[in-house]
Amino acid sequence: MVNLGYVVNVIEDPAERLATVQDAWRLTREVLVVAARLDTDHRELSGTPLGDGVLTRIGTFQKYFTQDELVRWLRDSIDEQPVAVAPGVFYLFRDTARREAFAASSFRSRVAPFSLSKSIALYRENKVALTALADFFDEHGRLPATGELAAAETLEEAFGSVRRAFTFLRTATGPERWGLVRRIRSADLLVYLALARLRGRPPLSVLPAALKRDIRSVFPSYRFACAAADTLLFRAGNAQAVEAACQESRVGKLTPSALYVHESALASLPPVLRVYEGCARTHVGSVEGANVIKLYRQRSQVSYLAYPDFDTDPHPVLSRSTTTRLGSLEIHVRRYERSTNPPILHRKELFVHPSYVHHRKFARLTCQEEEHGLYEGSASIGHAEQWRAALAERRLGYLGHDLVPIDSIRASDTDPVSTTTCG
Numbered sequence: 001m002v003n004l005g006y007v008v009n010v011i012e013d014p015a016e017r018l019a020t021v022q023d024a025w026r027l028t029r030e031v032l033v034v035a036a037r038l039d040t041d042h043r044e045l046s047g048t049p050l051g052d053g054v055l056t057r058i059g060t061f062q063k064y065f066t067q068d069e070l071v072r073w074l075r076d077s078i079d080e081q082p083v084a085v086a087p088g089v090f091y092l093f094r095d096t097a098r099r100e101a102f103a104a105s106s107f108r109s110r111v112a113p114f115s116l117s118k119s120i121a122l123y124r125e126n127k128v129a130l131t132a133l134a135d136f137f138d139e140h141g142r143l144p145a146t147g148e149l150a151a152a153e154t155l156e157e158a159f160g161s162v163r164r165a166f167t168f169l170r171t172a173t174g175p176e177r178w179g180l181v182r183r184i185r186s187a188d189l190l191v192y193l194a195l196a197r198l199r200g201r202p203p204l205s206v207l208p209a210a211l212k213r214d215i216r217s218v219f220p221s222y223r224f225a226c227a228a229a230d231t232l233l234f235r236a237g238n239a240q241a242v243e244a245a246c247q248e249s250r251v252g253k254l255t256p257s258a259l260y261v262h263e264s265a266l267a268s269l270p271p272v273l274r275v276y277e278g279c280a281r282t283h284v285g286s287v288e289g290a291n292v293i294k295l296y297r298q299r300s301q302v303s304y305l306a307y308p309d310f311d312t313d314p315h316p317v318l319s320r321s322t323t324t325r326l327g328s329l330e331i332h333v334r335r336y337e338r339s340t341n342p343p344i345l346h347r348k349e350l351f352v353h354p355s356y357v358h359h360r361k362f363a364r365l366t367c368q369e370e371e372h373g374l375y376e377g378s379a380s381i382g383h384a385e386q387w388r389a390a391l392a393e394r395r396l397g398y399l400g401h402d403l404v405p406i407d408s409i410r411a412s413d414t415d416p417v418s419t420t421t422c423g
Contacts, residue, residue, distance in 0.1 A: 002028045009036040012051055012061040018077055025078045025092070032092040034074060039064045040087070040333040067284060068329040081199045084285035087322065087331055097208040103199075104192045104211055107278060109184050109267030111138050112355065114173045122158070123172060126165075129154040133165055137178065140210065141185025142217040148210065186218045187271050193229035194236070195278045201226065236275035237300070245272040246297050253350035258303075259295045262310070262351040266293065277302055280324045284331060287322045292351060300326040307345060311358055314365055314398050315344040315387060341385040346375070361401045368403040372396060 002024045011017040025032055041064060047054030053063035065073070067087060074082045074090055082090035083099060093099035114134055123130060129151035136144050143166055144152065152162050159165040170178055193201065193215075204212060204222040219225035235241040246254060251268045252261035261269060266277065277293055280302035290304035303323040307316040319342075321334045336342040345351070346369075349362035369375060374390055381387050391397060395406045 001031050001033065003033045003035075005033070005035045006037065008034065009053075009063045009065065010061055011063070012053065014052065017063070021074065021077050025080075028092070028094060030094055030098065032078075033089070034070075034082070034092065035089045036065050036070055037062055038070075038088045038331065039066050040331060067324075067331045071283075083199075084281075084283060086285040087287060087333075089285060096202055096206045097211075100196070100202055100206070101208045101211060103196065104189075106281075107191045107195065107274070108139070108188050110264075111181050111184060112177075114169070114177055120172055122168070126154065126158045129158070130165060130169060133162065134169060137166070138181055140214050140217075141182045141188075142214060145213055182218075184267065185214070187274070188267075189215060189218060189225065190229050190232055190271060191274045191278055193225055194233040194275045195282050197226075197230065197233055198279065198282055232271055232275055235272050236279065239298075239300075241272055242276055242295075243297055245270040245276075246295065249273060251351075251353050252295075253347060256297075258297055260305075260351055261293050261295070262356070263291045263293065264356060265351070265353045268353050279326050280304075283326075283329050284322065284324050289320065290322060292345075302326070310345075310348070314401050314403075315346060315384075316348075317384060318343040318345075341383045343382055344384050344387055346378075346381070358401075365401045365403060372403065 004021065004024050008017050008021055011020060021034065024034075047056045047062065049055075050061060051063075053061055056062055065088070067084070070088065071082050071084065071090065074080075074092065078092065080092045081099070082092050083103060085091055091099075091102065093102070132149060132151040133144070133155060136149055143162060146152075149155075149162065155162050155165040159168060196202070204215075207215075215222060215225050219228070246252075246259040249259060249261075249269055251265040252259045259273070266274065269277070273295060276295060284304070287304035287306075289306040289308065291310050292305040292307055294303035294305060296302065301323060303321050305318055306320040306322075307313075308319055309316045318336050320336065323332045323334075324330065347362075347366050349359050349366060352359055352362070372394055374381070374394070374396075377390070381390055396403055397406050397409050398404070399409060
């Protein structure tokens with residue numbers, strides 16, 4: 001691996017900048033990592049224009065790229081398709097198969113671990129090998145081929161074959177979970193193949209062997225899978241299809257302008273919305289700290305919102321918003337760390353899946369707040385100051401995720417009307 005971490009943005013001469021990335025590519029055996037400053041940083045730093053960049057106050061040169069400009073420059077410089085992993089950070093792979101394996105893993109959903117309905121001695125005796133088999137199935141949605149599972153020999157000795165070992169697992173844990181895993185992985189593959197078209201979908205021959213088997217285990221052929229993925233991609237670009245999916249989604253907080261969903265619930269969205277969000281993530285990569293995604297309903301736009309205290313604060317405060325418009329591929333960053341009246345979240349249980357570890361606690365708090373009439377003026381409570389005023393008017397405060405009278409809170413323990421206090 002060769003890493004150019006914030007190197008190309010400090011080279012003043014464009015020809016030298018180009019030579020540097022090309023030299024780094026010649027040294028690369030597997031993956032080249034390129035990170036550069038974006039124009040979103042430029043807005044917060046002053047400098048004097050110099051060439052295609054600026055001369056900073058301390059006398060250093062900085063070239064600020066847009067996300068789209070950086071990806072085009074890298075692609076044109078070394079004739080390879082970069083993969084966005086974060087704003088201003090890209091991977092360039094020597095091997096197309098490794099690139100596609102990485103891309104496919106980026107859209108693989110999490111599944112809940114299996115549990116036995118009763119204690120079985122045979123399971124305890126072969127727990128390590130059976131867990132390896134379950135992990136493989138969870139990752140691929142199919143049974144392993146010859147040579148894909150190191151524990152295969154142990155399972156064959158204990159059960160006669162890997163397939164019989166899996167049958168044992170299904171019997172001991174119930175078949176529903178494994179059918180769900182297979183459906184989830186099928187959807188993951190469709191999402192991956194749909195988004196692969198954006199960067200130039202590779203032929204089946206260059207895909208990693210494991211990914212080929214994954215696709216063939218679900219679809220009649222690669223051509224069939226690609227056709228289904230294309231249909232899904234085009235639906236994600238259709239405003240009416242996106243609107244219908246937003247209204248039908250079983251997770252997320254639906255507002256007149258957008259559907260908000262916690263990062264943990266992305267895999268539970270309808271496939272159309274997963275591709276819609278994936279189009280944005282293909283462009284910006286993973287936005288550090290972002291844990292709530294805003295999917296706009298009336299325009300092709302996605303925002304990645306950072307709420308650092310989502311789990312612990314009854315009404316977490318927005319610290320940063322990163323927005324990308326899918327048509328122009330621009331990135332806009334807005335910071336709220338210094339705001340005296342930042343936006344806050346309400347009804348957190350709507351953002352997450354019902355299986356989320358804190359869902360019940362979130363829902364209980366919302367019920368308490370509804371009982372005290374705190375949502376009667378919902379249009380005016382979306383910011384911290386207004387919410388504090390509503391609490392103060394009713395002489396209420398928080399102990400953890402419980403709404404309580406101010407008089408029951410000791411002044412030394414907490415600020416009774418703070419939206420950032422969790423007792």
